[in-house]
Amino acid sequence: METKTKKILKVMHVVCWVLFVGVCLKTGALIFSFVVSLTSSAIAAHNLYRGLDLSALYANQLPHYVTLVSLVIAIWGLQAFLVYLVLRIFAKINFMHPFSADIAELVSRISYVALIIGFSTLMVYHYADWINAKLTHLPNLQAYLTGGAEFVLLGMIIFVIAQVFKRGIEIQTENELTV
């Protein structure tokens, strides 16, 4: 493999690690302030994560507050899991023999997770929209729930790639078992 490609992959590996730590911290911070808002101080709902203010929802509709924040935590957690799967690919891949069943499984799992994230984000976005219109005004939540359609598109593209990858492995296995 070319040295340039190797360098790019190394940089991507580092970027993935940074991304993974970042998303984990983001999710952890939200979980922490969510738990604090429910157990000790309602003030935490004023700034759950970098300006995310759901204090009005907390004060008026606690069940919706719990549901909404739990869904956002789940989505962010899934995003962290997605990056973790990419990191596992980096850890497992062998560029001398890149087509292995493990990698194919990881690629197809990435596509499923991306699709789940995309559809969940779209769903939660509309849920927040509904709360905004019917129950309580949520000033800045939508900004934290963007990218749903992009994740769906990403998931679909990776799903197709995963199927091609699987077929490639089948052909490779058949070739290896031809005497």
Place this chain on the structure above:
Amino acid sequence: MPIIVNLDVMMAKRKMSLNELSTKVDLTLANLSILKTGKAKAVRFSTLEAICKVLECQPGDLLEYQETKE
């Protein structure tokens, strides 16, 4: 797989070891083992020709079709 490879039967009839066959047909032991254990997905005509020549048999002596219930 409904196709059975009777390589071991023919080898026993000709009193030939896998090592000897491997040398005579110029195939690796690993590949012959794949063929013998029935793991092979396909056999090249050239391989079949070489094996038939060495074991003095017909392709039908090596391959057999057995219907399996799905």
